[in-house]
Amino acid sequence: MKISMTVNGKTMSGEAEGRTLLSTFLREELGLTGTHIGCDTSQCGACTVHVDGKQVKSCTMFAAEADGAEVATIEGQANADGTLNKVQQAFQDHHGLQCGFCTPGMVMAAVSLLETNAKPSEAEIREHLQGNICRCTGYHNIVKAIMAASGQEVPAVAAE
Amino acid sequence: MYNFEFVKPSTLDEALAALADEDAQPLSGGQTLIPTMKQRLNQPSKLVSLLGIADLVGISDSGGTLSIKGATNHATVARETASSFPGLSGLVAKIGDPAVRNRGTIGGSIANNDPSACYPAAAMACQATIVTNAREIAADDFFQGMFATALDEGEIVTEVRFPIPVASNYQKFEQPASRFPLTGVFVAKYGDRVGVGVTGASNDGVFRWKEAEEALAANFSADAISNLTVPADDMISDLHGSAEYRAHLVKVMTGRAVAAC
Ligand SMILES: Cc1cc2nc3c(=O)[nH]c(=O)nc-3n(C[C@H](O)[C@H](O)[C@H](O)COP(=O)(O)OP(=O)(O)OC[C@H]3O[C@@H](n4cnc5c(N)ncnc54)[C@H](O)[C@@H]3O)c2cc1C
Ligand code: FES
Ligand code: FES
Numbered sequence: 001m002k003i004s005m006t007v008n009g010k011t012m013s014g015e016a017e018g019r020t021l022l023s024t025f026l027r028e029e030l031g032l033t034g035t036h037i038g039c040d041t042s043q044c045g046a047c048t049v050h051v052d053g054k055q056v057k058s059c060t061m062f063a064a065e066a067d068g069a070e071v072a073t074i075e076g077q078a079n080a081d082g083t084l085n086k087v088q089q090a091f092q093d094h095h096g097l098q099c100g101f102c103t104p105g106m107v108m109a110a111v112s113l114l115e116t117n118a119k120p121s122e123a124e125i126r127e128h129l130q131g132n133i134c135r136c137t138g139y140h141n142i143v144k145a146i147m148a149a150s151g152q153e154v155p156a157v158a159a160e
Numbered sequence: 161m162y163n164f165e166f167v168k169p170s171t172l173d174e175a176l177a178a179l180a181d182e183d184a185q186p187l188s189g190g191q192t193l194i195p196t197m198k199q200r201l202n203q204p205s206k207l208v209s210l211l212g213i214a215d216l217v218g219i220s221d222s223g224g225t226l227s228i229k230g231a232t233n234h235a236t237v238a239r240e241t242a243s244s245f246p247g248l249s250g251l252v253a254k255i256g257d258p259a260v261r262n263r264g265t266i267g268g269s270i271a272n273n274d275p276s277a278c279y280p281a282a283a284m285a286c287q288a289t290i291v292t293n294a295r296e297i298a299a300d301d302f303f304q305g306m307f308a309t310a311l312d313e314g315e316i317v318t319e320v321r322f323p324i325p326v327a328s329n330y331q332k333f334e335q336p337a338s339r340f341p342l343t344g345v346f347v348a349k350y351g352d353r354v355g356v357g358v359t360g361a362s363n364d365g366v367f368r369w370k371e372a373e374e375a376l377a378a379n380f381s382a383d384a385i386s387n388l389t390v391p392a393d394d395m396i397s398d399l400h401g402s403a404e405y406r407a408h409l410v411k412v413m414t415g416r417a418v419a420a421c
Contacts, residue, residue, distance in 0.1 A: 001166070018166035018207065019197075042195050045259065054235070054262040060194045061263060062187075064166045065209060112258070130339065131257025 008076025025063035034074040045132035048105035055112035074104035096145035098136035189263035230267030247328025267317040280366035285357030291319040343409035347417035382415035
């Protein structure tokens with residue numbers, strides 16, 4: 001079947017079977033490989049994108065369910081002039097990534113959090129990231145990056 | 161994953177007609193169904209998405225009853241019941257993670273009846289009514305053991321009605337990797353009775369701890385259950401916790417829920 005969606009503001013379409021996951025559709029049909037597949041078992045959140053403004057795991061949604069939807073992926077996050085957006089820049093400034101595999105999902109989750117909670121506490125950030133796994137950073141620098149991106153002072157976090 | 165035909169009707173009647181096909185199955189948030197299909201534990205010929213049916217989404221609150229339509233997602237329930245039914249809102253706000261809550265639905269959770277699912281504990285404690293396209297089923301009759309319910313083939317959960325308690329609280333002892341409850345207890349206090357719904361603990365799935373309900377109805381305090389014991393015989397035993405450990409958790413979580421009410 002033919003599926004169409006608005007991805008990062010552009011109308012895009014492609015072919016999908018019933019079983020085609022949104023993550024597969026984005027990566028293989030639309031060539032948007034910034035959305036990563038870390039586990040494919042709904043645990044890690046590397047595949048996090050926004051569908052109609054809501055954060056979802058794209059490996060746990062069929063592409064057909066997003067037919068006609070507005071989808072946002074990491075590829076659309078940079079500012080119009082190509083510079084990093086404030087969350088991306090904060091990840092760079094605060095070493096919120098090492099290998100970078102989890103980062104697209106972390107950034108999409110963080111952007112989603114800041115949309116509804118402009119000044120989250122450290123605890124709220126950690127709670128919001130429960131569905132996003134990072135095997136490198138130990139999370140502290142990710143939390144700091146999100147504090148910084150929300151214009152808050154970056155504290156020394158617990159366990160440091 | 162095996163392939164299937166995907167359909168997304170906009171009315172309940174169309175959905176029921178589509179479900180009449182052999183091996184057709186409803187799809188709501190997919191947060192349980194998609195992982196099981198990836199493992200090829202499930203092979204529907206057709207999936208009928210319920211998320212395009214406007215009549216299956218929404219929450220209403222009248223005459224002391226909170227009604228949640230079957231395809232309402234967890235994030236919406238957590239947000240919209242925060243003041244009308246904070247105990248339930250608190251339960252739902254801890255299901256999985258934000259992405260899971262944006263997709264997963266009450267109908268999918270209740271119909272799946274995972275032995276560690278959170279919603280069934282509240283449905284049992286509150287003696288909720290599960291409404292389907294065909295009938296109304298009391299929670300006590302609906303949940304029939306691990307992954308088993310009173311639903312017939314092709315029957316859809318359209319609504320769940322909760323009598324709103326005077327006070328309620330859910331205590332979830334998380335299994336840290338999956339974040340499902342290793343044991344979860346929902347306590348609901350009404351004018352004339354107390355409900356205690358337990359999930360994650362028993363081989364028979366969700367259950368009401370009736371001894372505690374009686375003791376708490378007479379004296380609503382954690383002390384009231386201090387002399388009760390939960391038999392470990394029917395409890396789940398796995399690498400995350402022994403049957404005795406779970407039995408112990410039932411009592412501890414019940415006490416905490418009462419104290420938090
Ligand atoms: C990482 C992760 C963590 C999770 N943590 C928790 C947790 O802590 N606590 C918890 O309770 N749950 C948890 N869940 C499960 C989650 O709540 C699911 O959303 C829920 O169990 C199923 O709802 P769904 O709408 O996604 O159903 P689906 O996956 O779409 O469907 C599940 C089953 O129900 C059937 N079905 C769906 N809707 C209906 C209906 N209206 N009528 C009849 N049958 C129907 C389907 O055919 C299928 O068999 C977690 C899931 C994930 C992926
Ligand atoms: S790839 Fe989707 S949650 Fe891990
Ligand atoms: S930076 Fe490597 S997994 Fe997070």
